[in-house]
Amino acid sequence: MVRLRWYRAAPPPDLPVRQVHGFLFAPDxxxxxRVDGARHGLPGGKRELEDADPAATLRRETWEEVTLEIGAPRYLGYQLVVDGGTHRYAQVRMVALITRIHPVAPDLDNGRTYRRLLVDPRRVGDLLGWGRRGSRQAAAARQRAVVEFALPTLDLPPDGEV
Incomplete structure (x- = not known):
């Protein structure tokens, strides 16, 4: 059984970071x-040897999966994953501002083409379907993005594909 727990602090030094995912925001x-069939998700994935840090992983994965460029990612927190009671690792969550949107292209890793949606950030927790833990992460990401990037919180444009 897999157990998950959300932390707003940095992961302990002895806990390996295996994945990095990002809550990304448009300037509006x-x-x-990212939409894969009927599933909504965040861009991100596994760290690779050439990735200097979690921010490098997020930049690479965002480009590979959804052909977006992002500004400097900000650390948000991590999710502790305990798999079977013996395997423990961190999934880092970051927040970043989208700086450039390129045409849709297949994921460089698996050849799949994902739909790309921009939505009201208050809906992200529900759309991810991660329950209360996911809603807390999405709310923390929204709060951090508003402060870090001076994003508007009222009169947002309607949801739509990019």
Missing amino acids: GRAFL
């Missing part, structure tokens, strides 16, 4: 979601 205040 909407949040970005």
